[in-house]
Amino acid sequence: MQVSDLTFRLKLLFIGFLSPLLVLLGLILSSPYWLKSSETYQKSDLAVLEVTSPLPSKKMLKAVVTLATRSDFKKLILVIREDKNQNLLFSPGEKLQKIKEHLQSLGMSPTLLTSLIIPVSKMGDTDEASKNLLKIAVSDNIGAILLLSREYETKRVLGIYRKTLASLPIKVTAYGFPSDFSSSNWFLSEDGVKEISGEFVRYLYSYIRGIL
Secondary structure (H helix, E strand, C coil), rough: CCHHHHHHHHHEEEEEEEEHHHHHHHHHHHHHHHCCCCCCCEEEEEEEECCCCCCHHHHHHHHHHHHHHCEEEEEEEEEEEEEEEECCCCCCHHHHHHHHHHHHHHHCCCCEEEEEEEECCCCHHHHHHHHHHHHHHHHCCCEEEEEEEEHHHHHHHHHHHHCCCCCCCCCCEEEEEEECCCCHHHHHHHHHHHHHHHHHHHHHHHHHHCCC
């Protein structure tokens, strides 16, 4: 085999196989930059906190109370979906009750709290939650919504809600609870890899589905 032929084949191998892998690796390593939103949040009529797994930490709930104390929102709605798995320690209603009790113990007024449980027949993801909030926004004449989410979920959640509520004159902003992981250390621990790479996959999936 001539040297020129070998060089040509190596180029084809690099372009056709190695290049996509390098691009994918680069995207994954830079995923914290793609996932974070640089927008600032605004005071709103309604704040939305989706209760996912794991449940909001005490640190996150304390931050919610701090926002409420500053009057950054007038009402908080806790959104949780029912789960098909029946082997759960707590039902959705019990989870909501525990979160409400903890928020009240931190000083939040119960008059600020409301909840929404998405039935098991629904998809139960952020897309479904935003569609339910669309109905509430119309009926309650909401002018501004503040989304409360984990730092690296903010961009995806914000994009989904804005697309769903695009037909209404509603200002949608988001507050991201600071993560324990940064762009320089997330890949050094299992929890960091799970949090960042998992959210990056969800972001890509939402984009491919066309809900972003």
